[in-house]
Amino acid sequence: MRNLEDLILPHIMDIAEYVPGKPVKEVQRELGLDIEFHKLASNENTIGVSPKALEAIKAELENLFWYPEHSCYYAKQALSEKLGFPPNQISMGNGAVEIIADLGHVLLGPGDESIMASPSFMWYRIAAEITNSKLISIEHPDFIHDLPKMAEAVNENTKIVWICNPNNPTGTMLTADEVDDFMKIVDDRCLVVFDEAYNQYVERDDYPDTLNYVRERRNVMVLRTFAKILGLAGLRIGYGIGPKLLVSALEKVRPTFSVNSLAQVAIVAGLKDDEFIRKTIERTWKEKRYYYSECDRLGMKYLPTEANFILINTGIDSKKVFDNLKMKGILVRPGWIFNAPAWVRVTISSHDENEKFFAAIEEALKELR
Ligand SMILES: Cc1ncc(COP(=O)(O)O)c(C=O)c1O
Structure with missing residues (x-):
């Protein structure tokens, strides 16, 4: 009998698995928490489908x-x-x-x-x-x-x-x-x-x-x-x-x-849905300014963004920030995954969800600083 380890190519065995942002249902199942979750972790278009x-x-x-x-x-x-x-x-x-x-x-x-x-x-x-x-x-x-x-x-x-x-x-x-x-x-x-x-x-x-x-x-x-x-x-x-x-x-x-x-x-x-594309872009441009002003208010550095997400420096270990926000129902992408330990990447979403993010991060900063 041959061990599977000997059959799988060694360079494949060595690959660290890519961990994508988890869907809300999966997080709910894992945590067993009956709260509303807001997924701002994978840069999706939260307006919905065209x-x-x-x-x-x-x-x-x-x-x-x-x-x-x-x-x-x-x-x-x-x-x-x-x-x-x-x-x-x-x-x-x-x-x-x-x-x-x-x-x-x-x-x-x-x-x-x-x-x-x-x-x-x-x-x-x-x-x-x-x-x-x-x-x-x-x-x-x-x-x-x-x-x-x-x-x-x-x-x-x-x-x-x-x-x-x-x-x-x-x-x-x-x-x-x-x-x-x-x-x-x-x-x-x-x-x-x-x-x-x-x-x-x-x-x-x-x-x-x-x-x-x-x-x-x-x-x-x-x-x-x-x-x-x-x-x-x-x-x-x-x-x-x-x-x-x-x-x-x-x-x-x-x-x-x-x-x-x-x-x-x-x-x-x-491809013909110009109206939806326009709405998506306009909301992102407007809301990113809200991110800039809220990050300034909370004293968090950020990188000005040309995308539908923003990288924010919380000054705190992103693992801790991620866990803390998760328990508050906010899912972000922690920077430790991509070698930016104190940063989190956040999807720019609706104004309501963006406000929820800032309410949660403000509390998290107080708890973790
Ligand atoms: C830079 C970049 N390239 C490619 C992709 C993958 O796009 P798709 O969802 O079409 O596979 C992503 C998705 O997050 C991305 O951020």
């Missing part, structure tokens, strides 16, 4: 006995019309996360390297780990992407540089000029992946138009998701725009039917 997407989902329900269209024909067509790229330059995935993992499978292997900023989205690390390749993680004291250092780290083994813009978990943004300087130095020596999961929340006007690099046939892929902006986090659908050859390579490793039929019809309808 009404246009929801209508399309309901109409599609009775067709669920069919497998979905593997090619995502209509979804790609809708994106193609919106963004001006042909369908063969569009990858679809079961969330943008699937495309991140598939980029790992397509480009990385033992001896290869990828580069990411730290802290940034953890799936870039996992893409390196599942492919048994080397990850170079570049920190900066201000939690920003140190693009000059990241460019300097590119060598003949580098296959991917991950740029998360705006960055999760910091909400910080790289400007068009900064990215352009970086692209000049990297000079297509590897693939640059711009993860723009939060692009539609950006308020500044110097945000880069990275699709231009794809138009210029550079080694670039741009990733985006419908999870946040259309309120479709539970449905799992994201996309990438990139070179034809890369899109077809990604298609080879994508599991059959990975993008479900409800998700496909939802985005075709949701």
Whole structure:
């Protein structure tokens, strides 16, 4: 008999499991607390689901006995019309996360390297780990992407540089000029992946138009998701725009039917839901100012954000803050997970939920300081 430990690949055994923010029901079950919970931990769109997407989902329900269209024909067509790229330059995935993992499978292997900023989205690390390749993680004291250092780290083994813009978990943004300087130095020596999961929340006007690099046939892929902006986090659908050859390579490793039929019809309808998208953006911009003023009032440092979440320095061990807030019914993302021990990342939600967060954190600070 062989032990399972000997069958599972050693580099997979070594991976630290990704711990996502837990759904409210799971926390309620674990704590056995009969109180109202407010989940501000995973950057979801708490306005709800785009009404246009929801209508399309309901109409599609009775067709669920069919497998979905593997090619995502209509979804790609809708994106193609919106963004001006042909369908063969569009990858679809079961969330943008699937495309991140598939980029790992397509480009990385033992001896290869990828580069990411730290802290940034953890799936870039996992893409390196599942492919048994080397990850170079570049920190900066201000939690920003140190693009000059990241460019300097590119060598003949580098296959991917991950740029998360705006960055999760910091909400910080790289400007068009900064990215352009970086692209000049990297000079297509590897693939640059711009993860723009939060692009539609950006308020500044110097945000880069990275699709231009794809138009210029550079080694670039741009990733985006419908999870946040259309309120479709539970449905799992994201996309990438990139070179034809890369899109077809990604298609080879994508599991059959990975993008479900409800998700496909939802985005075709949701892409036309300008009203919902506008409401989502306006609320976020308004409420982030409320965060700034409340953080100032409570003497907590924060990073100005271009996303729908904000990173706040509580000055206290984030494990303690997380536990304390949890017992008050507020769920946030504790910074210890991404090496920012005194920080918490909070989703910018409705004014009512944001007020509840500040009432809870004010009490927590008194209890823990
Ligand atoms: C930076 C970033 N990229 C990608 C994703 C994944 O998006 P999806 O829900 O489409 O898998 C997230 C989700 O939190 C994210 O924050």
